Amino acid sequence: MRLSLNQATIKRATVAEAVDVCVRHGIGSIGLWREPVAEHGLDKTARLVEEAGLRVSSLCRGGFFTGVDQREALADNRKAIDEAAALKADCLVLVPGGVSDRDLIGARARVADAVAVLAPYAADAGVRLAIEPMHPVFCADRGVVSTLGQALDLAAPFPADVVGVVVDALHVWWDPDLPAQITRAAGRIFSYQVCDWITPLPADVLLGRGLPGDGHIDLPWLTGLVAPFYSGDVEVEVFNADVWAADFSEVAADVVRRHAAGWAACG
């Protein structure tokens, strides 16, 4: 698998700096986020990555579908789909959203409803929607889709080139049903993201991600499971205060080394 750097791994970098870091370190692909892209300008970013010869492995993020009134979320997601099309992103990542008023079943139903509304729009735009199953630690406040199997159930009614899934190591590594579900996901894996589960967790669990190899996930094993069913980039996405504080270029060099070593033990 070829390497991609998600720009959130070097969060302080502007789009221009992130693109420059990728080029200098021979990283052929980048994962972009909507907010920094908007800051740099959408069309300007599209030209920048194209002229740099970079692939855009993903755009983060659409989703947040679980509010009772979905109109605003749907409008924003159509905008995100347009942005993904302009950037020629390999997929738009959908973060499902959390629970409101203790209604987990209702929240999950609203995710399905929203995907049904957006799928035709995405198909017309030539954008692939990647539903991201999220670690159950985020079920209450961020992502009610908790397993890869559940994400595949949500994707199943739609064409396999329009609605698929993200396999993010951090979110799925614990799942006892993972090997079977990855096999089932064949043709629907739109993104493979890696980072590591570290302990102790920091005070903000959202930043509880280590560089691949620094934690408890057997990433060579997981990558081996995904590889037969996925031909895209492996994207390194790390939210971590220490990584964010480090020099961009050093972080990129470190990521390249770990990728070359097959995500073997570094910790």
Add this chain to the structure above:
Amino acid sequence: MRLSLNQATIKRATVAEAVDVCVRHGIGSIGLWREPVAEHGLDKTARLVEEAGLRVSSLCRGGFFTGVDQREALADNRKAIDEAAALKADCLVLVPGGVSDRDLIGARARVADAVAVLAPYAADAGVRLAIEPMHPVFCADRGVVSTLGQALDLAAPFPADVVGVVVDALHVWWDPDLPAQITRAAGRIFSYQVCDWITPLPADVLLGRGLPGDGHIDLPWLTGLVAPFYSGDVEVEVFNADVWAADFSEVAADVVRRHAAGWAACG
């Protein structure tokens, strides 16, 4: 369901104080922990709860089976089984243990091995072993059994009156397969524990438990799922710094009120 108070909910209380609080508030059952029981004396505790007319809904805890050398863990678990027998506890809770050296699959296999070794010993002692599936946030460092389905798979080879499961709301509430697995668990649910998932999580995620009704779990719904398959006590087990700091008697009174209200919305 009749109410039980897990003594960890009023962590600063001694065994004697916890028993006294239960009696004064008409709580007919208590969940005990091995360390405070040892402090008070095992036989003395057994007499105390018997004379107070309390049931012992559970003893916490055995388990931690995932080390490569299991001898020490097995010896300690036999001791825990003896203690559960002496206390006439309804079950011994088994916390599986975490991942060593990134080997999640091996860790899970070692849990199965240990249960196979301990089941005959527990049967002889008349003690029921309750495997506790744990929220995936604890997979790395505390519990590699992550779903109720997985716990039932582990229990299945053994007699249904010897090896079963704990259904702890905090650990299982997010599971999309929960209703089906609770039905499947009929006859194997040895303990039902309630607390709530609160946000934001505190810095120590282990203490991220609210009193039932204070968080995002639909406890009336979950209790309704469990009730047809379970005739034991509903045990309130809350690890929470604010609850621990509060007056024992007020906490017990609050728990009794919430139980009487059917764990309806309090937050």
